[in-house]
Amino acid sequence: MCTTCGCGDGDTRIEGQGAEGWHRHADGTLHHHAQPGAHAHGATDPRRLRIEQDLLAANDAHAARNRARFAHDGIFALNLVSSPGSGKTTLLCRTIQALRGLLPVSVIEGDQQTRRDAERIRAAGAGALQVNTGKGCHLDAHMVSHAIAQLDPAPGSLLLIENVGNLVCPAAFDLGEAHKVVVLSITEGEDKPLKYPDMFAAADVMVLNKIDLAPHLSFDEAACIGYARRVNPQIRVLRTSATTGAGIDAWVDWLAAGARAAARSATQRAGPRGVVA
Amino acid sequence: MHELSLAQSVIEIIENAAARDAFARVRKVWLEVGLLSCVEPDAMRASFEAVSRDTRAEGAVLELVAVPGRGRCPSCGTLSALAAREDACPSCGGYGLRPVAGTGLRVRELEVE
Incomplete structure (x- = not known):
């Protein structure tokens, strides 16, 4: 029982409803306390600030x-998120090779430690900047603003932001990207x-990667897409193998179309008022 | 543990409030937590305790107030309670309900001295 609000007897405890640990007060609100009595009211009159x-x-x-800068410069920026080990960096290396000569690409690499991924990206032929978050489990928009100031992506280019491998925390942090792309x-x-x-x-967008391994696995692709659409009916699904190159053409076509659209709208905005390009 | 950076935001909000409305100490913080906001209450509490050390919020009580999720069905338009994003519409059984409440995280009020 919570000794503070007199909210002990008859309180509802909700389980399996995304509200574990919360309990209902008499006024109907749900609260969460460190331990019973933790929010016991003091003797002095409180001064409260809204x-x-x-x-x-x-x-x-x-x-x-960040988004305003991308729009101004016609940069198509994507925030790539996944679990660790989904093959994001290999997919990016393959993407850079496929876009060589077609579209300038730069990459912001987020990892807790090491510069290994940025080195792989540079070896694949794109400009890259490593952001090490230390103990941090996600990139935030402030880190990305510093990274773009340093990386200085070209107008009309594609900017791929590879977030820290983590399917939880990066969801909450908008970086200014056009789309989040989840690689599974x-x-x-x-x-x-x-x-x-x-x-x-x-x-x-959901990219199903490592599809070359399908014959060795019991992965139920239709069920996976069904689950994703339960959460997000509009999600676009692409299938790739960064190892064999399967599906890379469709992925690269989607990237190039997005980059063209971003560059076109920047040009239109920059043009004389009232003139439709 | 993105709760750590969220707790850091709470401290920044408190410091900004102190600059506007001079106070020496925070005794209590009311934090509204949307139940669809992917914040773990215990992690939030531990993070707040860690980042509030040596600030005017050290020792403050963190009162988490839940904001239940609500969603609108894209197929039939029904507004319903939404405990998890993948829940089906209670009216037509469709998926992909658009959250209209319960995704936010906000500092509602402070008790200061």
């Missing part, structure tokens, strides 16, 4: 500035979209 401020407001303001390797199991629904709800 704040009403969103925790993600500062991140979202940085994201809006088919070695991971088809129920990932239900286990990590926030990420699949936030993404516009």
Whole structure:
């Protein structure tokens, strides 16, 4: 029983409803306390301040500035998210090779430690900047604003932001990207979209990677896509193998179309007012 | 543990409030947590305790107030309680309900001295 609010007897405890650990007070609100009595009211008269401020407001303001820069320069920016080991970096290397001579590409690599991924990307032929988040489990829009200031992606180019391998935390942090792309390797199991629904709800595209391994696995692709669409009916699905190159053409076509559209709208905005290109 | 950076945002909001409305100490923070916001209450609490050390919020009580999820069905338009994003519409059975409440995280109020 919570000794504070007199909210002990008859309180409802909700289980299996995304509300574990929360309990209902007499006024109907759900609360979560460190331990019973942790929020016992003090003797002195409190001075209260209304704040009403969103925790993600500062991140979202940085994201809006990043997005404005991308729009101004016609840069098509994507935020790639996945579990560790889904093959994101290999997919990016393959993508860079396929786009060589067609579209300038640069990459922001997010990892907790090491510069290994940025080195792989540079070896594949694209400009890359490594952001090490240390203990941090995701990139935020402020880190990305510093990274783009340093990387200085070319107007009309494709910017691929490879987030820290993590299907939870990066979902909440807008970086200013045009789309989140979730990469799911088919070695991971088809129920990932239900286990990590926030990420699949936030993404516009799901790339099923490592499809060359399908003959060796019991991965149920139709079920996986069904689960993803339960969370996000509009999600676009692409199938790739970064190893064999299967499906890379369709992925690259989608990237090139997005980059063309971003460059076109930047040119139109920059043109004289009232003139339709 | 993105709760750590979210807890850091709480401290920044408190410092900004202190700059506007001078106070020395925070005794209590009311934080609204949307139940669809992918925040773990215990992780949030541990993170707040860690990042509030040596700030004016050290020792403050963190009161988490849940904001239940609600969603609108894209097929039939019904508004319903949404405990998880993958839940079906109670009216037509369709999926992909668009959350209209319960995704946010906001500092609602402070008790200060």
